[in-house]
Amino acid sequence: MPTQDLLPLAVAVPLLGAVLLVVAGRRLPRVAIDGLVTALAAADVADLALLWARTGDGRSVAWLGGWRPVHGEGVGIVMVGDRIGIGLALLTAVLILAVVGYSWRYFEQPPTEHPGTFPALILVFEAGMCGFALTGDLFNAFVFFELMGAVAYALTGFRIEDPRPLQGALTFGIVNSLAAYASLLGIGLLYARTGELGFAQIGQHLAHHRVDALLVAAFVLVLTGPLVKAAVAPFHFWLPDAHAVAPTPVCMLLSGVMVELGIYGIARIYWTVFSGPHGIPMACFRDTFVAFGALTAVVGAVMCWQQRHLKRMLAFSTVGHVGLFLIGVALVTPEGVAGTALYVAGHAGVKAALFAVTGVLLDRHGSVDEYGLYGRGRELRLGGVLFTVGGLALAGLPPFGTGLGKAVLEHAALSRFPWLLVVFVGVSALTAGAVLRAAARVFAGAGPRPRERYAGPETTGGGEEPEIRDPSRAVPPPMLAVPAVLLLGALAVGVLPGIGRQLALAARLFTDRAGYVAALYGPAPAPSGASPATGWTAEGVSLGLLSTLLALVVAALAVWGPAVPSGAVHRARETLSATGRRVVLPLRRLHSGHIGDYVSWLAVGLAVLLVVTAAQV
């Protein structure tokens, strides 16, 4: 089979698999369904792995329906796979496989009338995400954006007995659909100007026009969808609401890879469509989005620290890390892209593993409340180890993939924005500190029992509907094996030198706009310039160790601080928390769960982005 046929197959295989599950699902026993869905997910992994291997350091281009352009003008849709796109699709497929394994025995009772529905939806979700990662056409990207959105809303609200998932899913659905429609409006504006729909084709035609309000408006509108999907502040409000309440396997996918697809969308659309001559200047893109990324990272980290609802804590940690990813791609250098790719790969494994262990807690105790679970995780020794290791990896402990990605990004940011080092170290330390704090309290019962006290609006996480019926059963082995494997994967990303090298080459390809355009019509010349270094350096290791150490210190202070009798420490804590409350409480109030607020913030975000961009071009 020619390499290019593997591209549409990555979408078609899961779709056909979903159909198969729906049709055959009602006649097959549970075991057969599980086996079938695992086989299908593995097939897609195999397809994408083959594609990764065959594409090598070039690009695979598939003109769907055989509509190759004649004299540079075509009517068809093109799929373009380079190693960043294919790698993200492969990451999706691997995570889907992990989730399928994790949920083997997860839902004790699938919907009785439709047993195959949950895995079928997971497979359609995979099709949507792979399609979005591999397409080279703006409208097609919108379609797949909506596909993954629609499935994600349904999956988030899957547990219909509990009101919170439903509310989260509704917020998620409304905000994301609205953003998608704004993107479509932007696509309409671009089509009106250029008469094209492909990324590269639009980019080529934009070069013939001057830079004006239309370009700025189209740029901001088109990026609305990916920005909301990526939960960049102030578009991030839906994310904690949805990710905190979705069924655990779905959380693993949402936080692990769907949000990152938003970042990918921003980077891909900017590089292929807007980065050319008469486009949005790189300096403008860089300054704007580094600022937005830093804001997102800080908001996410601060809010993450405040949470006692474990899943909400992990969701806000995702917001924080997404801010770092956005900074990475906004540096507009191959090094930034390579670092982000490594970071995303490591983060996906770590975050999915953390959610998976939280799912075990929910399964055992029907609660994800840090206070309520105090000391109750003691008998779950392996879970505790995994959770702690996950927390350390989140802080960027070498040699995890997260640490390597963070190190490369820090190095990339250092020359132009030295202050970003503080953001990187601080955000990793604070998010990881929150996770470690929870690990110490829940799995070790460390420190004094946390006291209930009113600290502003919050979601506690107690009284969750358990996602399974029978809490007295033993923990199903896949539920702990899968997070262990995922953490090993995150470790492998950092340890295996090949991955870093290949992603460095891929990043150089990703940032080569001319090569992308040329690849559509024939073999493209290899990009010039050296590919960025993506190995471990002494500086990267020490920064990783520093953030890990900081994370341990803040976690220890939070857990044992109240028990320390010293007056000075006590007074310092009081002042710190008093000032913190003045800043943090208004921030917490903003996360109100109110759809109207979120829509307002969406409009405000767009307005700010418009003004900021227009001021710089």
Place this chain on the structure above:
Amino acid sequence: MSVFPYLVAGWILLIGLYGMVRSRDAIHTIGCLAVAQSSTYVLLLAVGYRRGGTSPYFSDTPKSTTVVDPVVQALALTDVVVGATVTALLLALAIQLRKRHGTIDPDSLTGLKG
């Protein structure tokens, strides 16, 4: 006239957003989302209109006829389907939310905050 249709599309989006911001009922919010979405149809089809053009199919008209842009119509068609299905999905969520939460007034949906 030269930009009037595009402005109408923008107005529809903004008024839909306004309705969502002021909404007191989740079903109403979803309805406003449908309104906001119709702005995309209007913009797309306005972009594709061509003076003196007629619709792009040739079963009852010669091949040489001037036609309007068919691509935007195909896009709008896809968009209509997407909008309808997403609306249905959101309404399904609203039904269950009302059952479990007792209300769909955004002001009273306080399960998630902080």
Place this chain on the structure above:
Amino acid sequence: MSRRLRTCLFLAAAVVLAAFYAAACTGLPHFAGLVHPYGTRAVAAAFRQRTANVISSINFDQRAFDTLGEESILFAAVLGAIVLLRRARDEREAAPAPGRVMPSTRLFGTVMLPITLLTGFYIVAHGQLSPGGGFQGGVILATGLHLAYIAADYRALERIRPLASLDVADALAAGAFAALGFVGIAKGAAYLQNVLPLGTFGQLSSGGLVPVINAAVGVEVGSGIVVLIAHFIDQAVEIESPSTQDGQRPDDASGADGGNR
């Protein structure tokens, strides 16, 4: 945020958005302009594929991958609605009392049912010639079926609506679209390539793969929308919510404590 603050915030942002959007519109080509490069190419391509309705050619041939995604959204939404509107553990079904309908309405419904179905088939079948096609016809078919609900009552609707098989038909049609793409690969061409014989321009069977995909879409949309509406009607008519059974007003459970039980 209070309601007033929220509205003010939004209005302030909306003013900026409106100003930028209006400025952007002045940069667009004037309304009713003559230059549409992609559109011109698409018309030429449709002629080469001998498809009289250019929009069908774009939807089912030139940009068929978009439509594949769109049909997957429909498939996923139907699946999602089935999952979301399933009967929860604490709910029960209650058969509704048979309804009384005015004789004129009943007569009208009985007469119109076949006419609507006929119209639906007509619109599906002429998809690649004249306005219409799988999607539009499918929706009309689904609506026609629901005339039965108006004409007679819910029970009659349940009799003429084989829900289980429609469910499968929806899935199979969605799968058929994805599978038809492999015809191209099997013949050594690209995925979704239109490799069937193209026929004569302007004939019902012209266009190669287009009428086949069109039919698949018609089946999927028709059955999908019926299933979708069926689940909504089930909720509205049949399923008794737990709160209703208890006689307890859910209002009591709402408010601040609703989320933090």
Place this chain on the structure above:
Amino acid sequence: MNGIAQYLVVVALLLVAASATAAALARDPVTQSTLLAMLGIALAVLFTVLQAPDVALSQLAVGTAVTPLLILLTVRKVRRGTGDGADGKRGESTDPDTPSRDARGRRR
């Protein structure tokens, strides 16, 4: 011919804008569903004068039939679940003086 075609487009656009505004500003979902159907019709007319009968056909089918129907069914379900008893006789035993019922808009 050209002038009148443009005039038709303008009138249709105004109708669309008016009904969209009305639909967005309607307070109650039931009112809104009627207005959404109206918007569907106005959009279908606009699409036809913009020479897009295919889209107009979808819009007619979706906008005037399916979406309002789904909204109405949702509203019916949502408003029905407020304690009618399970016997299926809705709207008869409602006591108009109960304040909570009034709050649900169940006035006769």
Place this chain on the structure above:
Amino acid sequence: MNAWLVATAVLLTFALPPCVWVACRDSPQERLAGLNLATTVAAVAFLLIAQGFQRSSYGDLGLVLAVLGPAGTLVFARLLGGSAYDVPARRAGDEQR
């Protein structure tokens, strides 16, 4: 000048706006009446446009609206009339409009 298009223009200008106006009213029955008339007028307009632009296949739109329109109105009448849950919610402190 094309009589059919002029007739369409007259209908769109003078017959549809009253329908929209009535459809904004409070009473559901009045709204329904407005919607009903709008359906009829729009169906006629489609037929006139088909004739005016010399594209007979636009007539299919009129056919579809003639078939679907009454069905839609009946559903509305049934769901509104059957349940009478139609008076807009008035809550304390509802300052909108």
Place this chain on the structure above:
Amino acid sequence: MTPRHVCALALLVAGIAVLLLSALGLVVLSRPYGRLHALTPATTLGAPLVCLALAVETGAGRAAVKLLIIGVLIAAGGSVTTMAVGRATAQADDLVERDSPE
């Protein structure tokens, strides 16, 4: 201008006039039942007249038959819906026993 054309135009003007009068009635007549009265002439007279005008213009053939069928459909659908709307109005005013079906 052929006599057939004149005939079609006359029918068209009559039909449009009826439709406009109905729209006017919809606004002017105040009571709900009055509004219902406004609907009837539009569907039973106005729309079929226009359809007839179009059929006359196209001349005998399949297209004309289709137009006439549409006219009949509108007329039939209109009267049924008017009745249904009237019933709904009556129910709302509690004139008819409210045992409405599901």
